[in-house]
Amino acid sequence: MSADAYPQQVFDADVSYIAPSIDPQRGSVEVRLAVPRAPAFLLPDMTVSIDLSVARRENALIVPSDAVRDAATPAPWLFAVEGDRLVRKDVNWASAERAPSRSSRTSARGASLCCPTDGSMRRASACARSSIEMPFEWFVALRYLRDAKGQTALILAAVSVGVSVIVFLSALINGLQVSLIDKTLGSQPHVTLQVQREAARPLVDPSNDRAVARSVQPAPQRLRSIDHWPLVMADAERTAGVVAASPAIVGAGFAVRAEAKNAVVVRGVDPERFLAIIDVRKRLLGGRFDVTEGDAVIGAVLANELGVGVGDKIRITTTEGIDDVVAITGIFSLGNEAVDKTWVITSLRRAQTLYALPDGATSIELKVADVFAAEAVAGELRGRTGLKADSWMKINAELLTGLSAQSSSKSMIQFFVVLAVALGIASVLIVSVVQKSREIGILRAVGTSRGRVLRIFLIQGAVLGLLGSFVGSALGALLSKLFEGLVRGPDGAPKFPVQLDLELFVLATVLALGVGLLAAVLPAHRASRLDPASAIRHG
Known part of the structure; x- marks a missing residue:
């Protein structure tokens, strides 16, 4: 780099920023330079000339230095996207070999040039040994959850408590209903067939010259x-x-x-x-x-x-x-x-x-x-x-009314618990979208599709719901068994029996997973619609 007023004076500059996309109005890419050791003759608003030397290799790859893991160890590595999967690649480091030049000695600060090991100009080369494979969306989703450990732990605890409440209430109410039905049906058949009741018969029939005032009394039954x-x-x-x-x-x-x-x-x-x-x-x-x-x-x-x-x-x-x-x-x-x-x-x-x-x-x-x-x-x-056919449901109509009221109250409590869990997951993911807007913008700028960004946040909701369902189901089952053993009758049988079965746990898991996915739809849609340039500039 040289100033037009002093063409013989050459100095170095570093690239501090490269825009991730082309400016549609100017048709150019914005590049910002930083001069770490500015010469004394360089003044503000001075016009300068820049000479760039570009080395091109068909299979070269420039990556941020932060992307290289364990760089100071003998076995550095990085993640690379291959198709729809994230693959771990081992990296061998070597010294840079570049000829001195009068032209610019600019370099992308914090970047590494990866090229084949037989190239003369290299700072790193990626080997083809793959040891860990993970879908790209899953890797980013889990990384976001791991970065926000506090938020993840809180919402996971909220989902677990919500699922445990659902499991506990369902097990308790179902157990009470089964116990009541067993006691009721333990002393009566489900359906009883009997002859119809005898109807009252008239003693005198009316005629044209005789009117009859009727007084109908129930016929005696035999x-x-x-x-x-x-x-x-x-x-x-x-x-x-x-x-x-x-x-x-x-x-x-x-x-x-x-x-x-x-x-x-x-x-x-x-x-x-x-x-x-x-x-x-x-x-x-x-x-x-x-x-x-x-x-x-x-x-x-x-x-x-x-x-x-x-x-x-x-x-x-x-x-x-x-x-x-x-x-x-x-x-x-x-x-x-x-x-x-x-x-x-x-x-x-x-x-x-x-x-x-x-x-x-x-x-x-x-x-x-x-x-x-x-x-x-x-x-x-x-x-x-x-024949007259009476079922236990008709004979015990009041019992069925009580059971129906219990089921309605259980459903109402479950609805509000599910609503609270859904709002919790949605709020955490919305905060995550706001916090990660710059990262999301970079992902979009380097070619990540909206569908992938959408799936990243849907996966987070599903993971939270699934893990919460496992922990909550175990906690709900434990609480149910502890409550069952608290009060027992004279015969040793529990007064508050609980009913835990596979269907209940499957229902709780499906419910939590569905709530997690639905709660993540709005944050995921918002993340996928972010404008890359605005997100990077203002995120």
């Missing part, structure tokens, strides 16, 4: 058997969703023991079929479930009020005026006081005798595979058989 009940039961068993069917005679009566006399519900059952509907054997407190010889098993509360135990006998008197003595072979507790206080279970044949219904059955009880499909099965059988 115990009636289902016509051709074996065929009806076989038809019900063939219905989709039905897994078990059992005939029964259910009637009112009294259990008498000495001076004690209690109202009871007598249930005559087929033992094998009945146990497929309600497995009383698992709820026995004493004795065995054996009604084959016309004996009976009774509830624990009834046994206590009558003052009887296994092996004792009681007298059963029915509404038909028929009585009989039965021996008690077992005592059960189904967890329902009304059932434990009234049920007397005996054989179907003994009940047919007690209620004067030879070869009859007053109801057919069904068990279905999906308990929440019971009403649909009942409706189908109601239309096909003409």
Whole structure:
């Protein structure tokens, strides 16, 4: 470099800045020079002439010195982009060999010239040994997360806490619902088929010369058997969703023991079929479930009020005026006081005798595979058989209302937790876009496409959501188990059971991943739309 006023005086300058793109108005590239040792004759606003000597090699590469890692060690290396992947390349360093020249001795400060090892002018050459490969978008995304360790840790903790709350609440509410349903269905069939109620019949019919003032009173109901009940039961068993069917005679009566006399519900059952509907054997407190010889098993509360135990006998008197003595072979507790206080279970044949219904059955009880499909099965059988079909869902409508309210509250809490997590991820990524705007501008200036920049921030959101789901799922499962063991009933069973299954963890993972991706859409779109020149100049 020389001043026009002093053409014989040559001095050196360093390139301090090279614009990343061509100025569209001037059609030139802005280059700024710095003179570290300015001569005394060099004054402001003086015109200077610059001579550049350019060495060109077809496969040469100029990279920032900061891109070379472990430069002071015997094994320096750098990352290079090959296709869509980031590849680690080992570098061998050698001394520079350049002929002195009167012309400019300018050089790109902080840059390294990489060319083949057989070139005469070189400062570095890249070898072809590749040891680590990573997609470019993944490398940059993980680098951004690693650079902002504090922000990453905070949002990761927020996602983990949010997922743990979702897992804990879902496990607790699902466990309570399953426990309530099990207790409810532990003492009743899913669907019950019975004959229709008898309708009131007119005593006097109106005529042309006689008007009748009607007073309709409900007709008295009597115990009636289902016509051709074996065929009806076989038809019900063939219905989709039905897994078990059992005939029964259910009637009112009294259990008498000495001076004690209690109202009871007598249930005559087929033992094998009945146990497929309600497995009383698992709820026995004493004795065995054996009604084959016309004996009976009774509830624990009834046994206590009558003052009887296994092996004792009681007298059963029915509404038909028929009585009989039965021996008690077992005592059960189904967890329902009304059932434990009234049920007397005996054989179907003994009940047919007690209620004067030879070869009859007053109801057919069904068990279905999906308990929440019971009403649909009942409706189908109601239309096909003409019988009265009641499902447990209709009988326990208030319970279903409570379960529905629990599910609604769970969904509402999950919505606000998800919203808070999404806002947290989005805010952190937006801050990252602002902080990294200069780097994003450089990436765009060197040819990185908008799609790649978009994927960089989407990957960050996905990584935060995925890692948060793993940590949060483990934390939620741990909290659920600790809470389950805090309070237990007299029998040792937890009062607040929790239900943890694979479906819950998969749902939590998918939810966190989806929230992470959706929350990253806005910051990613903003980053991909940055103008390179403005981002570098003002970032």
